[in-house]
Amino acid sequence: MSRILILKTLVLALLLPVSQADVPRQIFDAHLHYQPSHAETFGPEAIAATLERAGVKRAVVTSRDPALMEALMQAAPGRIVPFLDVYAGLANRLGWVRERDLPGRVRAQLEAGLATGAWAGIGELHIFAGHRHEQTFHALIAIADEFGLPVMIHGDPAGIDRAFESYPELRILWAHAGTFPYPPLVRDYLDRYPNLYVDLSMRSDRLNAEVPMPEDWELLLIDHADRFMVGVDTFSLRRWQEFDQHIAEIHAWLGQLPEDVAKQIAVANAQRLFPE
Numbered sequence: 001m002s003r004i005l006i007l008k009t010l011v012l013a014l015l016l017p018v019s020q021a022d023v024p025r026q027i028f029d030a031h032l033h034y035q036p037s038h039a040e041t042f043g044p045e046a047i048a049a050t051l052e053r054a055g056v057k058r059a060v061v062t063s064r065d066p067a068l069m070e071a072l073m074q075a076a077p078g079r080i081v082p083f084l085d086v087y088a089g090l091a092n093r094l095g096w097v098r099e100r101d102l103p104g105r106v107r108a109q110l111e112a113g114l115a116t117g118a119w120a121g122i123g124e125l126h127i128f129a130g131h132r133h134e135q136t137f138h139a140l141i142a143i144a145d146e147f148g149l150p151v152m153i154h155g156d157p158a159g160i161d162r163a164f165e166s167y168p169e170l171r172i173l174w175a176h177a178g179t180f181p182y183p184p185l186v187r188d189y190l191d192r193y194p195n196l197y198v199d200l201s202m203r204s205d206r207l208n209a210e211v212p213m214p215e216d217w218e219l220l221l222i223d224h225a226d227r228f229m230v231g232v233d234t235f236s237l238r239r240w241q242e243f244d245q246h247i248a249e250i251h252a253w254l255g256q257l258p259e260d261v262a263k264q265i266a267v268a269n270a271q272r273l274f275p276e
Helices: 003-015 018-022 044-054 066-075 102-112 135-147 157-166 183-192 215-223 237-241 243-254 259-273
Strands: 027-033 056-063 080-084 121-127 151-155 172-174 196-199
Touching: 027 259, 044 056, 044 066, 044 243, 056 066, 056 121, 056 259, 066 080, 080 102, 102 135, 121 135, 135 151, 135 157, 151 157, 157 172, 157 183, 183 196, 183 215, 215 259, 237 243, 243 259
Parallel strands: 027 056, 056 080, 080 121, 121 151, 151 172, 172 196
Antiparallel strands: none
């Protein structure tokens, strides 16, 4: 966390009313990862304690290890929304689209489910314009549609278009507000697709770039208050180690929004998409 961002976060906290600054709102984190490499340092109980301390009411967590997901769900009962990570490893985030046997493996995992219940979604899928017509991508979103599961997509607008062209009723969570997180573009896509939701993980630097928040972002979040969610995105061990800092950054920009808008983005939208 840079010195400049730390100072901005502190300044914003001081500007908040005492009730908000002293008692941070709960959040529903819509974008976390928990993999075996993370568990070597942070066991399930440590992750559960981290979420509790940070005020994370519930969280979408992706993992490629069903046993690890089960252990986390037992450590944090009622708090975890389990997403199936289809990658063999982080390095596979670009090559997965050419794995012809992947859809069959995903279907088998979804059908097997978890001891605690069903998987709640698929992703995160990295898909970009050049791969949007790949057979494996189409097969996976077909499976998601069949099972009625939302898909978390990390990609550019072309991948979003391709998914909705085939399955207009599919629910998509667009990670990081897309690879081109420009308010006019995001607004256009939210207007196009009523089943598109946007998580703002990795974008606190843009939302906290100025004090107050950049006007184009503020207006977008207010106008589409029912479609945005928050997230830390623990794609690496370091993100778990710095979890509290990233939560503070999220609170900094949430605190600049009207209270009703902040409540929707912090919890209500994700709660509506993933009811208990």
